[in-house]
Amino acid sequence: MIKVENVHKSFGDEKILKGINTEFDKGKTNLIIGQSGSGKTVFLKCLLGLFKPEQGRIYYEDKAIQDMDDEEQRQLREKIGMLFQGGALFDSMNIEENVMFPLRMFTNRKKSDHLDRVNAVLKRVKLENVNKKFPAEISGGMQKRVAIARAIVNEPRFLFCDEPNSGLDPKTATIIDNLIQEITHENNITTIVVTHDMNSVMEIGEKVVFLKEGLLVWQGTNQEIFKTDHEDVTNFVYSSDLFKKIREVQNKEA
Template sequence: MIEVKGLYKGFNGVEVLKGITTSFEAGKTNLIIGQSGSGKTVFLKSLIGLHIPEQGSIIFDGRVNTEMNTEQKRQLRQEIGMVFQGSALFDSMTVEENVMFPLKMFAKLSKSDMLEKANAVLKRVDLIGSNLKYVSELSGGMQKRVAIARAIVMNPKYLFCDEPNSGLDPQTAIIIDNLIKEITEEYQITTVINTHDMNSVMEIGEKIVFLKDGVKAWEGSNKEIFKTDNEAIVNFVYSSNLFKKVRQAYLNETI
């Protein structure tokens, strides 16, 4: 579980995050949504330690970020898996080498043990037999699955995904969403996803944090989104006629 308390972050005197307080539970898909400039990317980067907040705290299963020493921060880093927006795979490496990269960096394992772990996660993401392929030989969906395999090869407690469906067709995006959700539940990972994909929100949004102008404007589940009268989230999510019709159909059924 990750708890966030009173988080503030700014750049050059301009506040971007303005006192955000929320929590993300293990075993659930937690989504951060918001318009461009709402602060969701800064929020995600603050959670993983790429930005240092001016105020507030981030608590990882009882461990407060501001109270950690260098060794404790290093240990926390090994418990974090990251899926980047563009997958961020190494073009010069094979699938196998990409997946084993974190193990070479952080784990003291023999090559055979690293290969065993790599094969296990490649099997989990349905990429058996792709070990020796290079990134250029893979489709966008396959690249994303390699990125997920690499992110979970260290058995992380926390998984962060930055726009995991970026550049994917709708069908492949659904496959990636379902894969992330399944892995989250199986391994009881605290998963936090930064997304603008409303299909992801509706399908896997067990916990949704909506940011507007650096403030937490709403939070709840994808089921609660249908019932909320919060104007900010309604205007954001139901800007398309399709989602307006879906919401109205849901409300009609529950009357």
């Protein structure tokens, strides 16, 4: 569980986050959504400890990042998996080396143990026998699955995903969404996904946090988001092409 209390973040005179309060539950896919400029990326970087809020506290389970010493913060980083927008694989490394990278960085296991773990997570994302291929030799969807394997290779307790469906076709995007949710449930991970994709909200939004201009203006489930009468939320939801079509069908049936 990650708990956020009254988080404020500014850059100069520009206030980006204006008092965020929420909780992200363990074993669930928690989504952060909102229009461009709403503060999603800054909020994500605050959660990761990359930005320090001027006010407020962020708790990982029972301890605030602000109260952790350097060693405790290092230990926390070992418990975090990160799926970057676009995958961010190393072009000069083969798949095996890409996935093994966090193990080499954060553990002292033997190389044979590293390889066993790499093979286990590649199997979990349905990518066996690709170890020696390079990122350029596999499809975009496969690259994203490699990136997921790398994100979970250290058995994280917290998983952050930044626009995981960026650049993917709808079918592949759904596969990636479902894979993230399955891994979250299987390992009881606290997963936070930053996205603008309403398909992702519909598929895996077990908790959805909606930001607007640095404020948290709504939160609920993917079922509740389609029932709310909050104007900002409904405008966002039904601005996507998919939901414009759904609304058109609903209006015709009515």
